[in-house]
Amino acid sequence: MNDTKARQYAHLSQQLKALQANLAQTSRQMETMSRQCNEHLVGQLGKVHAAWFIGGNRCFEEEMLGKR
Amino acid sequence: MENPYEQVHQSILSRIVNNVERLNESVITLNQELQHINARNKNLQIMGQMCENYHKSVQFNMSATNNKREPL
Numbered sequence: 001m002n003d004t005k006a007r008q009y010a011h012l013s014q015q016l017k018a019l020q021a022n023l024a025q026t027s028r029q030m031e032t033m034s035r036q037c038n039e040h041l042v043g044q045l046g047k048v049h050a051a052w053f054i055g056g057n058r059c060f061e062e063e064m065l066g067k068r
Numbered sequence: 069m070e071n072p073y074e075q076v077h078q079s080i081l082s083r084i085v086n087n088v089e090r091l092n093e094s095v096i097t098l099n100q101e102l103q104h105i106n107a108r109n110k111n112l113q114i115m116g117q118m119c120e121n122y123h124k125s126v127q128f129n130m131s132a133t134n135n136k137r138e139p140l
């Protein structure tokens with residue numbers, strides 16, 4: 001095996017090691033993401049805010065128009 | 069005796085090395101983007117927890133002061 005080939009194989013092995021580390025990190029990030037997405041964050045926030053808006057509307061309607 | 073496929077082998081190997089290098093760069097970029105997205109999602113998660121806790125406190129205070137009414 002000549003010198004160039006040995007150098008290329010060494011480079012390739014280094015690159016593959018880095019790739020493996022990167023893919024492990026990717027899989028960790030994906031796990032975090034799926035855990036976060038399973039909590040229905042946006043739906044939860046939407047429901048809470050809708051409840052606040054409706055409650056506030058009722059409250060201030062009575063404040064402004066007097067108790068009916 | 070010289071291997072007749074030596075040249076071909078060499079060029080294919082160099083192409084493989086190049087492609088793996090580019091793949092690595094792409095995966096690094098993907099990782100960075102995922103990290104950004106996860107940081108934003110974490111903020112959203114904290115906001116959701118805060119809102120929910122506030123909601124629970126409001127509900128408790130309403131029922132404690134007898135101001136809670138039936139839904140529409």
